[in-house]
Amino acid sequence: MFNSSGFKGSPSFIVRRQAKQNLFSVEKLRNEKYKKKYKTIKRQVRELIFENAALCDQIAQFQESTLLLIDERNFLFKKLQQYHPIPDPEVFRTNSIHNNHHDLLSKKAVLKKRTERTVSDSSTNDSTKMSKHPKKPQVARKKKIVKAIPLDSCGKPIFPISLGDFTVHSLGEVCEKPEYHTEDLIFPVGYCSTRVYGSLKDPEKQCMYTCKVMDGGLGPKFEIVADTDLDVPIVSTSIDSCHSMLLSLINRCLGMEIVNTKGRGADFFGISHPTIHHLIQASPGVRKCKGYVWTKFEVNPTYEYTPDDEASLSYSALLRSISFSKSHMDPGIKDEPPSGEYHEDHTAALRSLLMS
Template identity: 40%
Template sequence: MSNSYGTTYYSEAYNNREHQQNLKYKNKLKKLKKLIKDIVVENSALCDEVSRMQENLVVVKEERLMLLRRLCQLQGEVDLGTLCAKSQMGSSSSPVANSDTHTPKKSAKKRSSVETPDTKSKPKRSSKISKKVVQLIPLDVNGRPIFPISLGDLTVYSLGDVVTDRIAYHTEDLIFPVGYCSTRVYASLKDVRMKSLYTCKILDGGMKPRFEIVSDTDLDQPLVGSSPDECHLRLLATISPSLSSVFPKGADFFGISHPTIQNLIQSSPGTRKLINYKPQKFEISKSSDITETNPAGEEDPSLGFAALHRHYALPSAFVIKQEPSNHGLISFQELLS
């Protein structure tokens, strides 16, 4: 009996000790799992913070470039590339830049004695041709344009957002920002004698942008196309079959090719990421008139209402009616709805 009692005692003690060890390891395992979970959560939070700071850094860089371009507009400087290059240079490269600026002066003096006046005038002529004249527009305290921007018959209400991940949303010389919206006065679809307000919009159409022209007299039937020229050609053909032979100028009708608007779109964030787009050079107009119009656009029958009636013969009894008063026009909010 004593031997059996001893064996049961030792077996129970061994089982109790093993059970206590298991409980201790279970508690340690729980603590380790909790610690790992806390570390994973903290790591994910740090990763989110890093990605957020990187996005903010990209936005700040884009805003800095936009402010530099605004500064160029105010100071009347033309060569924006040199200013951007100077802004991106570090303090370590400043003495090298100063040394480089002294050496070209000597070489310029030597070249001036050899070059003829004809050779000097050639690059100046080419530079004037490649630059586009932009008009001064009102800006807010942050250097951003104040909407709406009125340019004659063209009024721009929104520049939209530049799309960088789809190649069809830009060409070598034009950018099609999603959300761009403008209005233009032209001949009505129902009566050529009447003026009508057309709303031009660029929408997200997937792989290709969607262009729309909507008349205030026919809001339910927008003229849709995959390019500005296609929309403009449909508008001309709808107004009159005789206008179908007119060469379309959709970018001019939308206003995205206007130098002032094109300069603003080019200054928007994200344009440096565009693959095929070649940045244009702009020159500030010396005229103090902010609402100065483009005479070439007004003389074009495909863009101007008065030019349309001047270039196309109309019956003698055909009288051009005046545009309706402001209270008779549909508000811009109704056009966008």
């Protein structure tokens, strides 16, 4: 008998076809569900990306406004110091502590005098002998961290040594004369470094300054030469005075007091930098420098220095100070000489603004 189950019109074929259609419809509904979820997640991710970008832009604006406020505060503080010097906040804190504990210290002094009176004659004689040869107080020095620099096969540093804003080309030779070193620093003869800073002709344009330590006989001579004015070197027997003369010329060229003229020659030359200080201390002849106090160093290969962001040392900080002064200074009072005849209420208001 012929089996009709294989024909298209047979019931079994219809059942199988309906089952396939139902399975396909279920998979289609499931795929549609996942597609909707995918589109929703994709839309949310896109919105989060845009929100993150907007927050980054807002943070950048806040950081820029914060830097401007810091520069404005420093500028106003320096201007105020020219007319009415303000003591250091640390002085206020020290004075308050001194006043709070004045009674306690006076009581301790009275008790100390009473105990000294009860000391026997023999102990008094011993203390007198001890006082004839007092020991020098030991100066507590903080250990400085230095970064490892490349050395040659003989263990000597490879020049030039680039350290941020300045580059050292030669360490020179240590001189044992007392004028060629202090307790903290050594000024080797022949030391040479270069630094990028504002030009003497146009401080808004950068130029290369060469800093040298030369033999001046009894004492060292310090020289700063700009590559734009090679025939006009700045020479002085004091490293801070040499740097101060450079800053004064910068202010004279600008026509206003932009940078503080207090010299920081050791920082400008790079001699006080921990890495250079460490190399100079390791040079031959340092042990003959009787007035120098040795500094402890610790080598850390991963240590990164924070550059000094002072307008007297950094070219970028100098540009910020110049642009800030031009945008905030009133042209009518730029050349006004300091008179000191200011109202007390104005001074108090400025002081409270700056010290807050």
